[in-house]
Structures are given as C-alpha cells and as structure tokens.
Amino acid sequence: MEARLPFLSRLWWRPEPREPVHVDGTAPCVESGRRLRVLSWNVQFCAGRRCFFFYDGGRDARVTAAEVRHTLDGVVEVIRRASPDLVFLQEVDRHSARTAWIDQHAELARRLGYPVAAHTTYFRVPFVPVPPHAPMGRVDMGLTVLSRFRLDPGERIALAPLAEPRWRRAFNLRRALQHLELPVQDGPPIHLFHTHLSAFSRGDGTLEQQVRTVVDEVGRTRGPALLVGDLNSLPPGDPPSRLGAASVLYAERTPIEPLYDALDPLFPPAGGGGTYVPWGSNLPDRTIDYVFGREVLADRAVALASGAAWSDHLPIQVDVVPTL
Numbered sequence: 001m002e003a004r005l006p007f008l009s010r011l012w013w014r015p016e017p018r019e020p021v022h023v024d025g026t027a028p029c030v031e032s033g034r035r036l037r038v039l040s041w042n043v044q045f046c047a048g049r050r051c052f053f054f055y056d057g058g059r060d061a062r063v064t065a066a067e068v069r070h071t072l073d074g075v076v077e078v079i080r081r082a083s084p085d086l087v088f089l090q091e092v093d094r095h096s097a098r099t100a101w102i103d104q105h106a107e108l109a110r111r112l113g114y115p116v117a118a119h120t121t122y123f124r125v126p127f128v129p130v131p132p133h134a135p136m137g138r139v140d141m142g143l144t145v146l147s148r149f150r151l152d153p154g155e156r157i158a159l160a161p162l163a164e165p166r167w168r169r170a171f172n173l174r175r176a177l178q179h180l181e182l183p184v185q186d187g188p189p190i191h192l193f194h195t196h197l198s199a200f201s202r203g204d205g206t207l208e209q210q211v212r213t214v215v216d217e218v219g220r221t222r223g224p225a226l227l228v229g230d231l232n233s234l235p236p237g238d239p240p241s242r243l244g245a246a247s248v249l250y251a252e253r254t255p256i257e258p259l260y261d262a263l264d265p266l267f268p269p270a271g272g273g274g275t276y277v278p279w280g281s282n283l284p285d286r287t288i289d290y291v292f293g294r295e296v297l298a299d300r301a302v303a304l305a306s307g308a309a310w311s312d313h314l315p316i317q318v319d320v321v322p323t324l
Helices: 065-082 104-112 206-219 240-249 257-262 305-309
Strands: 018-021 036-042 086-093 116-128 137-147 152-158 176-184 187-196 225-230 264-267 289-294 296-303 316-322
Touching: 018 176, 036 065, 036 225, 036 289, 065 104, 065 305, 086 104, 086 187, 086 225, 104 116, 104 137, 116 176, 137 176, 137 187, 176 206, 187 206, 206 225, 206 257, 257 289, 264 296, 264 316, 289 296, 289 316
Parallel strands: 036 086, 187 225
Antiparallel strands: 018 152, 036 316, 086 137, 116 137, 152 176, 176 187, 225 289, 264 289, 296 316
16 A cells, blocks of 8 residues: 555554654653552643543543643642652554643653653554544554653563554554563663553454553563553453443453463452443443562552542552562
C-alpha cells in the first residue's frame, strides 16, 4: 500500500521495530536497597468519568478543555497523596483533538514536579474517522514515566498489531513495550518495562504474540526488573463467563500465563484486587492491570479506590525492595 501511495509515509506514523526512548531531566541515582513506591495507572486520556464513550456503548468521543483540566486536577491529587517514587501512566494524550489539544504529559510532569520524565508514543494518527457521528480526529497518545531518580535512556520495542486489514491498522494503535533503566548506587540497574497491551482482540492471537515479545525482551536482561501496565487480560483462574456480555473481550485461557512463569506477580496480591471500573459503576469488576517483578520483593500492593472518580481504571500502588 505504501509503495502505491507514497504520501502515506509522510502523513502516517510508521515506527521502526526498535526506537530510542529519550529521557528528560536528571536526578541522583537511587540508593542500593532502597524501598521504592511504584504507581501504575491507565488514566483514560484524562477524559474523566462524566462521558459515556463510544467504545463502551455510548456516543461520546471528545471532551472539552475544562473537562480535561478538571480530570488532570484529580489525577494529580491522587498521585500526590500516594507519593510514589516511580509513576507509570498509560493512555496519556499529547496535542490530540479529542482532548482539546492539551499536552497531558507536559502538564502532569509540570504539576507533579518530578525531575525526570520519559514518554513513548503508541497511537499517533493524523485523523481517526470514528465514530462516524463525531470523529476523534488527530490522536497522539502514549506511555509516560515520571521518576524521583535518574533514568537512563531506553528503547521502544514494537508489539504485534491486531489481526485486521492493513487499511484498519493505519488508523489503529501501534502497541509497544517501553524499556528504561533505573541506575542504582553500588548495585545493578533495575530494568523498567512498561506497556499497554491490545484491547478488543477477541482471542485473535494478538495478545499471545505481544506477551511472547514481552517475555523475550525481559529475558534479554539480567538483574532486578519490573513490568507494569494495563495488560487487557484477566488473571489465571478468572473465567471470562462471569462478566456476561463483556466475556467476548477475553480469551478463555488468559494469554498472560507466560508472564507468571517468567516473573513474580506483585499485583494483584493473593485474593484479588480489581482494577477496571465499568461505565455506570464506582467499583471494579475485573483485574486487567498488573505489576510483575524479578529479584524484587513486594512490601505492599493495593488498588487505590480514589482513582475511580477520574478514570475507568484504578491506580495500583506497589512498594518494592530489590533483593540483594
């Protein structure tokens, strides 16, 4: 398609399989053996909870600048109260039409005052024509990391796309794994892996491919590691059938089982810890957000209920200590 329509290569973002991730700012290295508070949150492009979006069955596709800023206020307050050392955010919009062109990454970095920040794009399209009654227009969305400590530049690793025609892929997300390193004084660095796996795959094998890449990439490293993000999958032993109509979104056998073999699950803790809050509810009905680790211990792992006022996901907070 690109050969016949060369102008698409100028209009449409086509990331390479591997690309560098730039880090803004600097700070001292973390001390060896220090407890780190990690917070991971899908902030739903800071669109708030007062709109019924088309992908949930409603009609909304865009929000006003006032709504975005109101939601940013709430997101910032939740994060400040948690006081994490490392913040991992999914679905952060930058200069997108659907969110009034506000650079949410820059706003969050400025308001929260973390000295170090990094961003990795996984959805950049000049014009998204859906929903037909109110097209989203230009979208630029990605993964944001904020840190109290120094981060070394890393890498963006492309993940498999959905099994769909190429013309649809042109308008869809380019999922990715973000890999950064947290240098440690007098110790090996902690590898930080951050991602948001595909939604609405309906068991087409995409998630299995993405998980294989994640496992392989984590396996290429040595020493302490964290994997955080929205994996859009239920945990092992949680049958999709209990979710009624929503069960079609999930494979009967969860595709993230290989992660449980390769890494230690830090969140959810034993006994559950729901993170996704469906439209019309203030309570989570499933877990699709996770933290995994290698050579680290989880001291505390919770989902923060206060996040339900601002996103359809709850933020998850895990205190971790690298094993020496």
